[in-house]
Amino acid sequence: MPTPTLKKAVVLLSGGLDSATVLSMALAQGFHCYCLSVNYGQRHSVELMAARLIAARLGAQEHRVMGVDLAAIGGSALTDLDVPVPESPGTGIPVTYVPARNTLFLALALGWAEVLGATDIFVGVNAVDFSGYPDCRPEFLSAFEYLAQLATKSGVEGARFQIHAPLLHLSKADIIRVGIARGVDFSQTISCYQADPGGRACGKCDSCRIRAAGFLNAGVADPTHYR
């Protein structure tokens, strides 16, 4: 058993498979977890309901949903209903990329962390089975960690912010194994970019395909609710 640290952490929780696993890992490290979800105008906003269920079930201290209207600027298949979600693999950075999304999410997490007196922020980015997004790479996270020191009152006063990305180098199958060992109920998580209002997945988008392959490779029955 790890020694409980009794420290507060902010955990970015989307409602998907990865961030649910991250929450379970942060809790296992003894952190008191304050979960932050962002309603940014995503077409799969049903994931926010999943996030609430997951936070409650795993034992987070608190769950907050903050609203930011990224749909007002568009530029992504996830926020602009006129840009369809691709249903077959492509090359390069896909149209589901949301401009500056992780920079924004980490900025919100940083603000809340500072108010809470926390210096630990957990985020479920992954650089193995991912979609090629630039803001999921380790160099991006290091740059944000550096920025956080300079950006904040507590950083100036000597606090050391740490951006934890414990999934960074894990395969999707490994993430699933870790989550199961920590009590995550993956049937509650929603990864699909175009999940219907009942939370049922399309089975065709990038996110669905990567998730399904993960369960297959982990040798675990896929609990996803498909439509």
Added chain:
Amino acid sequence: MPTPTLKKAVVLLSGGLDSATVLSMALAQGFHCYCLSVNYGQRHSVELMAARLIAARLGAQEHRVMGVDLAAIGGSALTDLDVPVPESPGTGIPVTYVPARNTLFLALALGWAEVLGATDIFVGVNAVDFSGYPDCRPEFLSAFEYLAQLATKSGVEGARFQIHAPLLHLSKADIIRVGIARGVDFSQTISCYQADPGGRACGKCDSCRIRAAGFLNAGVADPTHYR
């Protein structure tokens, strides 16, 4: 006369004296300016009306107001009505500091810039006559510029983002002189942290005091509407 660049820029426009001057400078450099204001739950949200007037009068291409509910996390006299705005000078970073505000604002500007195909972002931060906020320092801006390259699809594809902070080393009096030369009507700008719904200033807060001293030092009649 500078040669027009015909390039697009995103300009963070609060409705205050500094950002109005920045907009006038960006326009004078020939940029097509897309102004972004943020409704973050600030007690002086009347500044958003001022921003709209200023953008229209100076000739911006567009003005958008994005909503982010920073009041949900509190932690600042500007977003928490239970924390009074100080009316006499203090020491250290004041309670009007809003956790991670400029990181958030720049993240929103970066997202919009990417959608517009712009790589230039203007922000009115100042490191001379300012309130001691950590996210108004040159090292913070350099760190964000570095982050922007790593965070974005266009950065990965070779675009070079530039964060312009043309007021960084100017005194408030110099900012006022530059703004007047570029046609800014400072009577339209609102700097007061607790401006009333009619936009009238208290004359007592940090922001009011720095502004009034600026007009005095510039030898310009103060056009501020006080209550």
